[in-house]
Amino acid sequence: MAPLPPCDGEPRVSPLPEPLRREIEDFLYLEARLADESRYEEWEALVADDMQYWVPRGRADYDPADRLSYINDNRARLATRIRQLKTGLRHAQTPPSPMRRMVSNIEILAVDHEAGVYTVGSNFVLYELAVQAGAALRVWPGRVTHRLRRVEGRLRMSRKVVELVTAEAPQWNMAFLI
Amino acid sequence: MTGRYAALVREDRVHGSLYTDPRIFVEEMDRIFRRGWVFLGHESEIAAPGDWVVRPIGLESVILVRDREGRIQVLANRCAHRGNRLCWKERGHDSRFQCIYHGWTFGLDGSLRAVSHKAGFDRDRADMPLDRAGQVGSHRGFIFANMSGDAGPLADHLGVGGRDLIERLCDLSPTGNIHFGAGWIGHRIESNWKMWPESDSDGYHLDFVHASMLRAVPDNYYDETVIGGESKNVSRAIDHGGGVSELDLRPSYRRELAWLGTTRDKIASYCAALEARHGKERADRLLWDGPPHGFIFPNLFLGEGNVARVDPVDVGTVLHVHTALQLEGVDQVLNRRLVRQSEAGLGPASFIVPDDAIIAERMQIGFQGLQPPLNGGDNGPGWIDLSRGRARESRADDGTRVGHVSDETTNRAFWRHYRHVMESRA
Numbered sequence: 001m002a003p004l005p006p007c008d009g010e011p012r013v014s015p016l017p018e019p020l021r022r023e024i025e026d027f028l029y030l031e032a033r034l035a036d037e038s039r040y041e042e043w044e045a046l047v048a049d050d051m052q053y054w055v056p057r058g059r060a061d062y063d064p065a066d067r068l069s070y071i072n073d074n075r076a077r078l079a080t081r082i083r084q085l086k087t088g089l090r091h092a093q094t095p096p097s098p099m100r101r102m103v104s105n106i107e108i109l110a111v112d113h114e115a116g117v118y119t120v121g122s123n124f125v126l127y128e129l130a131v132q133a134g135a136a137l138r139v140w141p142g143r144v145t146h147r148l149r150r151v152e153g154r155l156r157m158s159r160k161v162v163e164l165v166t167a168e169a170p171q172w173n174m175a176f177l178i
Numbered sequence: 179m180t181g182r183y184a185a186l187v188r189e190d191r192v193h194g195s196l197y198t199d200p201r202i203f204v205e206e207m208d209r210i211f212r213r214g215w216v217f218l219g220h221e222s223e224i225a226a227p228g229d230w231v232v233r234p235i236g237l238e239s240v241i242l243v244r245d246r247e248g249r250i251q252v253l254a255n256r257c258a259h260r261g262n263r264l265c266w267k268e269r270g271h272d273s274r275f276q277c278i279y280h281g282w283t284f285g286l287d288g289s290l291r292a293v294s295h296k297a298g299f300d301r302d303r304a305d306m307p308l309d310r311a312g313q314v315g316s317h318r319g320f321i322f323a324n325m326s327g328d329a330g331p332l333a334d335h336l337g338v339g340g341r342d343l344i345e346r347l348c349d350l351s352p353t354g355n356i357h358f359g360a361g362w363i364g365h366r367i368e369s370n371w372k373m374w375p376e377s378d379s380d381g382y383h384l385d386f387v388h389a390s391m392l393r394a395v396p397d398n399y400y401d402e403t404v405i406g407g408e409s410k411n412v413s414r415a416i417d418h419g420g421g422v423s424e425l426d427l428r429p430s431y432r433r434e435l436a437w438l439g440t441t442r443d444k445i446a447s448y449c450a451a452l453e454a455r456h457g458k459e460r461a462d463r464l465l466w467d468g469p470p471h472g473f474i475f476p477n478l479f480l481g482e483g484n485v486a487r488v489d490p491v492d493v494g495t496v497l498h499v500h501t502a503l504q505l506e507g508v509d510q511v512l513n514r515r516l517v518r519q520s521e522a523g524l525g526p527a528s529f530i531v532p533d534d535a536i537i538a539e540r541m542q543i544g545f546q547g548l549q550p551p552l553n554g555g556d557n558g559p560g561w562i563d564l565s566r567g568r569a570r571e572s573r574a575d576d577g578t579r580v581g582h583v584s585d586e587t588t589n590r591a592f593w594r595h596y597r598h599v600m601e602s603r604a
Contacts, residue, residue, distance in 0.1 A: 055527065057363055065514050067361045068502055071527045072518075084394035084529055091387065092532035133539030134368055168268070170364025170497045171526040173535050178527075 013108050024120055025106055027148060027155045032103050032124070035177040038096035040082050043177060048149055048156040051075045055162045055178060060145070070167075070174060085175075092132060092175035099176060101126035101140075109145070116150030117158075126178065138172055141165040182604075185554035187597040189590070190565035194545035197370035203493035209603040210476050210596075211236030213326040215335040217478035217487055218242055218252065221319040222357035223269070228286060231269040234489050235325055240311065241265050241275070242321065245286035250316065252323040253288040254309035264308075275308075284308055317341060318348045319355060320478070336474065339418025339578070343472040343480050350464055352451035353507040358485070360502040360517050363525040367498060369538035371477075371490035372596070374498055377534045378481060378488075379423045379473040379588035381415050382566065387537055391529045395522075397439070413583035415567070419576070421475025421595030423588035428467045430583075437468030437482060438515065448508050469503060473588070475595050483519050494542055498531065500524045564589050 016024070027046070034043040054064055055071040064072040073081060084090050101124045110119035126140040147159035162178050164171070186193040196202055218233045219242055230243035232255055239255035241264065255264050257277040264275045264284070274291060275284045281294035288308040293299045312327020322332055329335065336344070348356050367374075377383075385392065392398060414426040427437075435441060442449050442465070453461040472480045479486040479500075486500035502520035504513045523530045548560040567585025574580070581587035 057361060066359075066510070066517065068363050068517055068520060068525070070363065070525060072521055077518075077522070080394050080529070084390045087390040087393050089390035089393070090533065091390070091536045132536045134543060136368075170366040170499065172366050173532045174527040175532040 013111050016108055016111065021108070023155060024108065024118055024148060027157075028103055028106060028120065028122055028146065031146075031157065032101050036099045036101055036126075038085070038093070038099075038176065040085050040177070044079075044082050046157055047075070047078065048151055048158040049075055050158050051078055052159045052161075053078050054160070055164065055174070056167060058167050060161050060163050070164075070171060071162075071178075090175060092173050095131060097131060097176050098129045099126060103144075118146075118148045118155075120146045120148060122146070128176065130172065132173075140174075140178065142167075181554070181601070182550075183597050183600040186550060187593050187600075188556060189594075190568060191556070191561045191563055192593055193548070193550060194560040194562055195548040195550045197372060197542060198493060198545045198548060199550070200493045203370075203490070205600065207236040207490070209600055211490070212238075213324065213329060213603055214476065214599060215313075215315070215322045215324050215329050215332055216476065217474065218321045218323055220356075220358040220485075221250065221316060221321060222355075222359065224250065226271070228271045228273055229269075230265065230272065230286075232265050232267070235311070235323060236490065238325065239263065240323070243286050247287075249287070250314055250321060251287055252311035252314045252321075253284075256309065257282055258284070258290060258306045258308050318344050319357075320344055335420065337418060337420040337422055338576075339416075339422040339424070339472075340420065340474045342418075343422070343424065343470045343474065346464075346467065346470045347480055347485075347503065349456065349460075350452075350469060350503075351505040351507060352448065352455050354455065355506040357504045357506055358501045359504050360513070360520070362499050362501050365498040365500075365524070365526045365531060365535065366491075367496050367535045367538055368494055369496055369535070369542040370493060371488050371496040372592075373538040373541060374479070374488040374496060375421075375423075375473050375476065375592045376589050377538060378479045378486070379415075379425060379471075379592070380586075381413065381425045381583040381588065382586065383534075383537075387533050388530055390533070395529065408582065408584060411583060415571075415581045415583050415585045415587040417571075417579040417587050417591030417594075418472075419578060419591075419595075421592055421599075422472065423591040424470060424472040425583055425588065427471060427583075431466060431468075434462070434466040435468070439519070440515070445509075445512055448505075448512055451507060473592070475592065475599075481524065483516050484524050486524065498524075498535075564593065 031046055053071055053073040056069050085093055103122050103124050105123040107121045109121050122144050124142055128138045130136045130138055142162055142164040145161045146157050148155045149158045186196055216235050223231050224244040227244050227246050230241050233240055233242050241253045241255045243251050245251050257264055259282050260279055262277050262279040264277055283292040285291050288310050290303045290306045311323035311325050313329055314323045315332035348354055412429040416424040416426055469482045470480055471482050477488040483503045484500050489497040489499055502517045522528055551558045564586045567581040567587055571579050571581035571587050579587055
């Protein structure tokens with residue numbers, strides 16, 4: 001495997017053993033599919049206790065504590081988000097939007113083998129059919145940075161940061177799991 | 179044309195074509211958004227000379243800038259030469275504006291300072307400043323402008339009710355000043371802009387539209403303020419006149435600081451600072467009352483801990499753009515709490531407004547294809563009923579109308595003023 005280019009000042013990472021890289025990629029694809037299919041409980045089972053789910057307004061170059069973001073969920077607020085979706089009364093996702101996203105350009109950005117923590121960057125394009133009102137096909141391109149951590153032998157996500165290509169512009173309803 | 183809007187906007191009903199007729203939208207952009215006062219932003223966003231932000235007034239882009247003398251200028255974002263857009267970022271800090279088409283340079287006050295290759299230019303530079311708003315005004319830091327210059331005093335536009343709403347919000351700060359440092363979040367919605375002055379001030383829809391939020395967030399205070407049954411609920415819907423409306427939740431709060439979801443001991447320094455400024459009695463009152471919930475015609479929503487603009491895009495598209503209330507002179511922990519509350523309530527991924535957005539988009543679909551009733555009659559399809567609570571609302575000597583929180587008093591407040599503006603500026 002060719003060495004990875006440096007990215008955003010992250011340290012250069014030595015190539016991972018192929019089974020581990022495969023495991024990480026599989027996690028990303030599973031996480032994407034469960035979100036696409038609005039399988040809220042199964043998606044939430046992939047989340048670690050210290051989760052931060054952040055969709056910044058613009059680039060992820062600010063402290064979300066002090067400025068508004070589209071989403072800045074800690075674990076408790078993410079649980080509320082899932083709970084709301086599961087009521088069946090969340091009109092903005094009733095019925096849930098049919099969605100599919102392509103995940104690509106997967107790069108391992110940082111590794112802490114001892115702690116079992118991996119920072120992974122990927123690009124995505126999400127197609128959403130906004131069936132709740134006008135049934136417009138909406139396209140959501142962006143980049144995700146996952147922080148994955150091994151919890152009792154399984155990979156879990158403890159951070160998901162979604163930088164939308166359109167993050168500076170006003171957004172349509174984003175009540176699904178992005 | 180006189181009488182057209184009187185035919186479509188009645189005391190107890192309005193016609194659905196008002197949301198979908200593109201000719202009406204064009205007239206609104208002129209009569210309401212060009213010739214009337216429009217909310218733009220806050221002085222804290224352009225604190226220092228040279229600070230600027232770009233904002234819309236109706237469909238026009240303007241630059242909101244503090245000039246060298248510290249004055250607020252509202253300039254057309256359009257070069258006086260050939261019309262190229264001067265500022266294409268959201269905000270910045272500059273000593274001048276230079277057009278990159280032919281290099282013309284304008285001062286922060288909009289005056290034309292320099293023309294490149296000036297030998298061939300034989301006009302007087304003094305005759306070619308940037309277009310500008312005809313009137314600019316601010317109240318407790320809230321900046322308003324209108325392009326035409328004949329909208330009358332800002333104080334009259336806001337009225338006693340509008341000024342009081344803004345003052346109650348700012349008085350929550352121990353310095354009397356709030357700021358907009360948390361930034362803006364834009365929410366794009368496929369509905370006519372008028373559904374937002376309606377929805378933002380509607381006290382009747384909470385337990386239906388927001389049922390999922392009410393179940394998912396058990397410790398909210400809405401049960402005591404706007405749901406909780408018609409008989410026991412004592413919150414009020416108020417028409418202050420002039421298109422200013424309010425959902426007055428204060429009578430329903432059962433404890434102080436319910437609006438902030440905290441208790442006095444956890445924010446002791448804030449409470450002490452508030453008391454130092456206002457005295458104990460007023461400070462106690464403010465801690466109980468919290469920020470108001472009101473709407474100021476045509477585009478300013480004071481949504482408890484949020485401030486939002488309603489920016490029309492076209493007849494069927496609107497931006498609902500909000501920021502979080504931020505208090506000057508408090509521990510940042512408190513402002514961070516306000517940012518988190520704002521993220522929960524407003525914006526495209528929040529727990530509340532996306533559900534309102536779906537209702538607005540479905541209404542917009544429902545009104546497609548409607549034609550105004552023939553001969554100004556009120557028969558035929560497409561009328562929207564806004565009669566709720568007319569019989570039980572009270573009317574004070576100053577014209578203020580007060581109803582039950584679930585009554586459509588606030589919606590009638592918007593439409594009554596809309597009709598007045600659209601008819602009187604015909």
